[in-house]
Amino acid sequence: MAEVPLIELTGVRKSFGPVSVLQGVDLTAWAGKVTALVGDNGAGKSTLIKGLAGVQPYDSGVVKFNGEPVHLQSPRDASRLGIEVVYQDLALCDNLDVVQNMFLGREELAYGTFDEGRMEREASGTLRSLSVRTVQSVRQKVSSLSGGQRQTVAIARSVLKKARVVILDEPTAALGVAQTGQVLALVKRLAEQGVAVIIISHNLADVFRVADYINVLYLGQMVASVRASETNSNEVIGYITGLKTGAGASP
Amino acid sequence: MSTEPANELIGSGQEGSVRDQFRAWRARVRHGDMGALPAIAGFIVLCILFAVLSPYFFTERNFANLVTQAATLVMLAMALVFVILLGEIDLSAGVTSGVAMCLFVVLTAPGGPALHWLVALVISLLAGAVIGAFIGFFVARVGIPSFVVTLGLFLGFQGLELILIGSGGVYRITAPPILAIMNSNLPNWGGWLLLAAVLGISAGTACWDRGRRSRAGVPNRTITLLWIKLGAIAVIGGVAVLLLNQNRGSGAVVVSGVPIVAPITLAILWAGTFMLDRTRFGRHLYAIGGNPEAARRAGIKVVMIRWYAFILCSTLAVVSGLFSASRVGSVDAAFGRDIVLSGVAAAVVGGVSLFGGRGRLLQAAIGALVVAVITNGLGLLNLPGGVNYLVTGGVLILAATVDAISRARSGGSLTR
Numbered sequence: 001m002a003e004v005p006l007i008e009l010t011g012v013r014k015s016f017g018p019v020s021v022l023q024g025v026d027l028t029a030w031a032g033k034v035t036a037l038v039g040d041n042g043a044g045k046s047t048l049i050k051g052l053a054g055v056q057p058y059d060s061g062v063v064k065f066n067g068e069p070v071h072l073q074s075p076r077d078a079s080r081l082g083i084e085v086v087y088q089d090l091a092l093c094d095n096l097d098v099v100q101n102m103f104l105g106r107e108e109l110a111y112g113t114f115d116e117g118r119m120e121r122e123a124s125g126t127l128r129s130l131s132v133r134t135v136q137s138v139r140q141k142v143s144s145l146s147g148g149q150r151q152t153v154a155i156a157r158s159v160l161k162k163a164r165v166v167i168l169d170e171p172t173a174a175l176g177v178a179q180t181g182q183v184l185a186l187v188k189r190l191a192e193q194g195v196a197v198i199i200i201s202h203n204l205a206d207v208f209r210v211a212d213y214i215n216v217l218y219l220g221q222m223v224a225s226v227r228a229s230e231t232n233s234n235e236v237i238g239y240i241t242g243l244k245t246g247a248g249a250s251p
Numbered sequence: 252m253s254t255e256p257a258n259e260l261i262g263s264g265q266e267g268s269v270r271d272q273f274r275a276w277r278a279r280v281r282h283g284d285m286g287a288l289p290a291i292a293g294f295i296v297l298c299i300l301f302a303v304l305s306p307y308f309f310t311e312r313n314f315a316n317l318v319t320q321a322a323t324l325v326m327l328a329m330a331l332v333f334v335i336l337l338g339e340i341d342l343s344a345g346v347t348s349g350v351a352m353c354l355f356v357v358l359t360a361p362g363g364p365a366l367h368w369l370v371a372l373v374i375s376l377l378a379g380a381v382i383g384a385f386i387g388f389f390v391a392r393v394g395i396p397s398f399v400v401t402l403g404l405f406l407g408f409q410g411l412e413l414i415l416i417g418s419g420g421v422y423r424i425t426a427p428p429i430l431a432i433m434n435s436n437l438p439n440w441g442g443w444l445l446l447a448a449v450l451g452i453s454a455g456t457a458c459w460d461r462g463r464r465s466r467a468g469v470p471n472r473t474i475t476l477l478w479i480k481l482g483a484i485a486v487i488g489g490v491a492v493l494l495l496n497q498n499r500g501s502g503a504v505v506v507s508g509v510p511i512v513a514p515i516t517l518a519i520l521w522a523g524t525f526m527l528d529r530t531r532f533g534r535h536l537y538a539i540g541g542n543p544e545a546a547r548r549a550g551i552k553v554v555m556i557r558w559y560a561f562i563l564c565s566t567l568a569v570v571s572g573l574f575s576a577s578r579v580g581s582v583d584a585a586f587g588r589d590i591v592l593s594g595v596a597a598a599v600v601g602g603v604s605l606f607g608g609r610g611r612l613l614q615a616a617i618g619a620l621v622v623a624v625i626t627n628g629l630g631l632l633n634l635p636g637g638v639n640y641l642v643t644g645g646v647l648i649l650a651a652t653v654d655a656i657s658r659a660r661s662g663g664s665l666t667r
Contacts, residue, residue: 091548093541095608104538105549113529117467124260137264
């Protein structure tokens with residue numbers, strides 16, 4: 001591939017005291033592609049993501065955004081570049097409606113007061129652009145939404161923010177079969193809109209349904225970075241459990 | 252932006268006829284989103300009950316009495332809404348108003364600095380703001396539960412009141428404009444003008460909203476609903492003004508008109524509601540009350556908003572103290588000590604959730620009317636004083652139960 005990856009991490013390290021959680025990790029994510037990050041508990045997935053989100057900056061290593069080296073020292077740095085994280089515990093306010101949640105923290109004003117009409121229209125348009133059909137009304141309270149609908153709203157919020165990189169932390173955990181299908185379809189459409197999607201998941205079946213690339217972390221090291229089409233479930237499980245090592249650590 | 256047909260949009264619940272809207276509203280209520288409905292029902296039931304039990308309840312004089320009795324509580328309950336929305340509490344709101352009013356009477360006393368009442372009033376309101384900032388510092392910055400901070404101040408400020416006024420001291424309020432708040436009335440035409448202003452502002456903001464929505468190309472609620480709302484305001488307000496404009500004086504002195512406290516309270520109610528519904532501060536207040544972590548991640552300055560809420564609460568509490576002082580005509584060292592729990596009760600009875608994130612100023616005001624009707628009605632029945640406390644306490648627990656159950660129905664858990 002000739003073009004430049006949107007996100008390129010090289011030799012990223014992070015330690016908490018004597019515990020070295022990331023030991024020189026490389027990761028690339030491409031615009032318009034879904035990049036999966038898998039690994040067992042404690043492999044360093046969350047730490048890697050928190051560094052990208054600027055919540056816990058890396059100790060060392062190079063982060064390139066669209067080919068340019070950048071410093072991610074705070075969540076604001078990440079958000080300025082258009083990196084948005086959709087956390088597992090969704091961070092929505094139950095007592096507010098869908099529009100209010102999608103615009104929370106950056107409400108649109110006219111004459112110093114809310115322009116509810118415009119916000120409602122944009123929220124509705126964003127959900128439509130993602131072909132969302134499960135949300136009946138954009139003015140219903142989030143407390144009345146199902147888990148899948150909440151995930152949808154959280155993802156749509158990152159689209160509304162014009163995110164270029166969306167990191168999804170376990171988006172299908174705790175969802176039923178039908179809702180998982182809807183959310184995965186949404187993830188694909190997100191990538192089709194040109195967003196670089198990084199998805200963390202424990203569910204390999206889900207990963208193989210959406211991912212273009214699969215990266216496996218094992219005890220703080222990236223043991224595999226492969227195309228989803230060139231591997232299979234058994235191989236990935238081998239990498240995750242440490243039974244298989246080496247192949248294609250840097251493709 | 253290109254103008255797509257409206258059916259390209261996801262619904263917003265604003266579509267459909269009056270019947271559809273009514274059905275949607277009923278579904279919301281069944282879902283646990285009851286708002287002030289229980290309080291309104293309680294108010295009507297109580298009014299009927301007391302009207303049957305006492306011949307004095309439905310007299311012009313008692314109605315005017317009720318308005319002035321309720322005003323202090325309405326104001327205090329509205330003040331408390333700002334912190335209750337955050338899931339916090341201010342137990343010191345009553346004594347905060349006490350400290351500010353003590354300051355007011357000491358500053359205006361002829362023997363003392365003898366300041367002009369307006370200057371003293373501004374200083375008192377500022378004192379309220381400073382006290383709010385003080386509470387906000389400990390709650391928002393230091394992270395002490397507001398229950399503990401304000402309980403400490405509840406005790407401490409009683410001491411401060413004693414020091415300011417002196418043990419056993421009573422200061423009379425002498426400034427005529429302060430006394431006028433509760434004891435003077437608008438001329439009869441003033442009441443009608445007030446009603447016209449309320450109707451005009453309601454219609455104006457509704458049209459403004461509708462204009463914006465149609466310019467954005469999203470559907471508006473059917474206009475019939477607006478007419479129903481305006482009609483309800485006109486009827487309820489009209490009856491109230493009509494009753495208050497009757498002569499309620501005894502003997503030759505004619506007393507009539509809407510008490511001056513009414514327009515002041517309505518103005519604050521309107522301004523506060525405007526702030527909560529249409530500005531960032533208000534929206535962020537609700538967001539923090541609903542999910543502080545989500546608010547923080549959305550970039551909301553949680554500490555500052557919390558801080559402002561306490562400042563606002565304490566300042567408005569001083570206004571309620573001003574109402575009370577105007578009604579009683581004097582300030583003593585125990586001023587404001589007993590009212591705060593009634594204020595919390597009023598807000599909760601009105602449907603403001605103690606869990607935070609749910610409730611409106613109007614609901615708190617309606618809740619305060621319910622509590623005031625209980626006090627007023629039981630007073631007319633010549634029952635022993637203890638009954639009043641028992642009934643009010645029972646109503647509070649009932650209201651809190653309704654709050655907890657409706658919360659559980661709308662997705663939250665019952666025990667948390």
